[in-house]
Amino acid sequence: MSTTAIVVIVVVVLLIIGFVALMASRWQHHKLRNRFGPEYDHVLNASDNNRKAAEQELAARQHRHDSYQLRPLSDDARQRFEADWTHVQEEFVDAPGEAVADADRLITAMLAERGYPTQGFEEQAADLSVEHAHVVDAYRKAHTVTSTSDETDDLRRALRSEEHTSELQSHH
Numbered sequence: 001m002s003t004t005a006i007v008v009i010v011v012v013v014l015l016i017i018g019f020v021a022l023m024a025s026r027w028q029h030h031k032l033r034n035r036f037g038p039e040y041d042h043v044l045n046a047s048d049n050n051r052k053a054a055e056q057e058l059a060a061r062q063h064r065h066d067s068y069q070l071r072p073l074s075d076d077a078r079q080r081f082e083a084d085w086t087h088v089q090e091e092f093v094d095a096p097g098e099a100v101a102d103a104d105r106l107i108t109a110m111l112a113e114r115g116y117p118t119q120g121f122e123e124q125a126a127d128l129s130v131e132h133a134h135v136v137d138a139y140r141k142a143h144t145v146t147s148t149s150d151e152t153d154d155l156r157r158a159l160r161s162e163e164h165t166s167e168l169q170s171h172h
Helices: 003-036 038-046 051-066 075-094 096-114 121-148 152-169
Strands: none
Touching (some): 038 051, 038 121, 051 121, 096 121
């Protein structure tokens, strides 16, 4: 076989390998974007638009999440959380700031009951983004308002945002 033929074969093989690698990268990109939805953009922005770093972060979240022993709430726990949530909503009329803070604590307690670690808010939000990417943005905003605002309208929006986390009760 001539040197030219060998070079052509090597170039073709390298092109095929490059194409396969590119397609695998695009597949991973689309898979993560579809799974994480708006959270993909949040992580991408937080990583200064470094797609590789953002995708590594999201893959690490998924790997960490897969190691948790998550469980659905028991019927008793679900009823208790629903009653506590009703109390939080009623409390809002007289003490909006306390109600929103109580809602935040209630969500953390519910997550702990489901088996999520709850040691830090950002890690908690990151863990939630694996299965609940569409509610994490609202949860972050509500949590921020809890600690930064005492305006009733802001607190009302925060409480309504945290209301969307009710799906966390049964998802597994």
